Amino acid sequence: MKWIFVLGxxxxxxxxxxxxxxxxxxxxxxxxxxxxxxxxxxxxxxxSLIRLAASGASxxxxxxxxxxxxxxxENHWCGIVRSHVGQNYPFELLAGNHEDGxxxxxxxxxxxxxxxxxxxxxGPIVGDYGREYYFxxxxxxxxxxxxxxxxxxxxxEPNGKSDFYNYDNxxxxxxxxxxxxxxxxxxxxxxVIVGMHKVCLSAGMFECxxxxxxxxxxxxxxxxxxxxxxxxxxGHDHNYQRSKQLNxxxxxxxxxxxSSTVAQTAFTTAVQxxxxx
Amino acid sequence: MHLSEPxxxxxxxxxxxxxxxxxxxxxxxxxxTDGIRAQTNFDGSFQDSFQIGNSGILRTVQQFFYDNYMLxxxxxxxxxxxxxxxxxFTRRKRHNGKVPKQAGDLPSSQP
Numbered sequence: 001m002k003w004i005f006v007l008g009x010x011x012x013x014x015x016x017x018x019x020x021x022x023x024x025x026x027x028x029x030x031x032x033x034x035x036x037x038x039x040x041x042x043x044x045x046x047x048s049l050i051r052l053a054a055s056g057a058s059x060x061x062x063x064x065x066x067x068x069x070x071x072x073x074e075n076h077w078c079g080i081v082r083s084h085v086g087q088n089y090p091f092e093l094l095a096g097n098h099e100d101g102x103x104x105x106x107x108x109x110x111x112x113x114x115x116x117x118x119x120x121x122x123g124p125i126v127g128d129y130g131r132e133y134y135f136x137x138x139x140x141x142x143x144x145x146x147x148x149x150x151x152x153x154x155x156x157e158p159n160g161k162s163d164f165y166n167y168d169n170x171x172x173x174x175x176x177x178x179x180x181x182x183x184x185x186x187x188x189x190x191x192v193i194v195g196m197h198k199v200c201l202s203a204g205m206f207e208c209x210x211x212x213x214x215x216x217x218x219x220x221x222x223x224x225x226x227x228x229x230x231x232x233x234x235g236h237d238h239n240y241q242r243s244k245q246l247n248x249x250x251x252x253x254x255x256x257x258x259s260s261t262v263a264q265t266a267f268t269t270a271v272q273x274x275x276x277x
Numbered sequence: 278m279h280l281s282e283p284x285x286x287x288x289x290x291x292x293x294x295x296x297x298x299x300x301x302x303x304x305x306x307x308x309x310t311d312g313i314r315a316q317t318n319f320d321g322s323f324q325d326s327f328q329i330g331n332s333g334i335l336r337t338v339q340q341f342f343y344d345n346y347m348l349x350x351x352x353x354x355x356x357x358x359x360x361x362x363x364x365x366f367t368r369r370k371r372h373n374g375k376v377p378k379q380a381g382d383l384p385s386s387q388p
Contacts, residue, residue: 034318036302044301047320053317057305143308190310191330203278203285204293225315230329231306231313239278239293240304240317242325246287 010177032056033137037096037197037235041073041080049084059122059137061146062087063235064197067108074101074109078117090121093130094148096197096235101156112157117119126180131155132165132173132184134180136189144191145184147178151210151220152198167220168211174219181227204237290325297323 034057039045052060085091095111097103115130127133132149136142149198151167167173177194184192200208200221211218224232225246278293279285292300302319312330317323 030307032305032307034303034305036304042318048302051318051320052303055305059301099315143310144313191308191313193313201280201284201287203280203288203291240291240323240325241278241288241293242290242315242321242327243287244289245329 004147006076031058031143033059035061035063035067035233038065040068041077049081050168058094061195062091062093062234063195065098065235066114066168068098070106070108074113075117075246088121089096091118092120092122093118094197095130095150097153100153103155106188110157142189144193145189147177147180147194149196151196169219174223177220178223181229191230193231194229197235199234201237202237202241204239204241206237292323
């Protein structure tokens with residue numbers, strides 16, 4: 001009978017450590033953030049922003065496709081967001097194909113204008129805010145490095161300047177991403193989180209939109225897997241898809257990773273849109 | 278969502294018009310030295326959560342009991358019934374004078 005008591009006490013003790021207790025116990029060494037893509041400006045957007053404001057998330061990653069309205073829609077959309085989350089909340093932007101100025105004609109605003117009305121609020125960043133940048137969080141003794149990149153986007157500003165963000169092996173963007181991941185590892189930052197707008201692995205409406213045309217093994221996705229990036233966040237597909245733990249990836253050719261011995265895990269998460277536009 | 282296409286095998290959970298319906302919201306992540314914990318925050322009934330990283334023995338044990346709630350419930354029930362039974366049994370013995378209440382009440386070994 002005694003062993004049942006002991007086991008029971010263990011069970012009750014373990015169950016008493018609920019999620020809130022776990023988070024509270026790590027309060028000094030934990031933080032929360034939230035992420036989504038594909039927003040729009042409608043009742044669903046407002047409802048999501050209201051819940052975000054109440055969520056307690058320390059920062060938000062907006063993974064592209066913001067207003068879905070062409071013709072100087074940037075300020076209006078920024079105003080909607082700010083009215084819900086506050087003027088100084090770190091609502092960090094990353095461009096989608098609707099605001100890169102090239103793919104959608106006419107574009108639903110330009111990322112260069114969005115970053116003016118919704119500037120970086122997180123503190124120091126390295127790179128080009130809205131297009132390709134990273135930051136460590138918290139700033140002191142960081143737990144995570146957030147790396148935001150734009151594979152497959154072709155930025156074209158109103159002044160005619162065009163810049164395709166190529167992440168093929170050897171390109172400047174590929175090298176930048178690789179060295180930024182390496183920097184996090186050498187700096188002993190526990191977690192590396194990468195965000196981008198477009199997807200490659202997906203069972204949704206889009207095929208692989210990253211890398212060379214119809215590529216099934218984009219270099220940048222291979223890089224993230226090989227370097228054991230811990231979490232990959234994407235938008236674009238207007239749904240929610242959460243991957244298994246992956247350590248080898250070839251689109252259209254599922255390979256079970258169960259037998260691998262990699263030290264880190266890599267997840268791919270495509271987050272659901274706030275709008276069905 | 279095209280669940281029959283090869284890429285679908287990579288995924289553990291879906292939410293789309295033809296799978297679990299259309300909902301709107303975001304995913305909230307808690308980052309600590311131990312891991313990254315994710316919890317969806319949508320406007321409907323769909324929910325997903327997952328964790329990445331080393332959760333430690335305690336979290337593993339906790340997750341086991343959460344995942345096996347029938348077993349957990351049975352263990353808790355047995356413990357409660359056992360506690361009550363032993364409490365009543367001990368109280369009855371005391372009432373009958375078979376169990377001393379305090380050390381001072383022990384019968385002396387001296388003649």
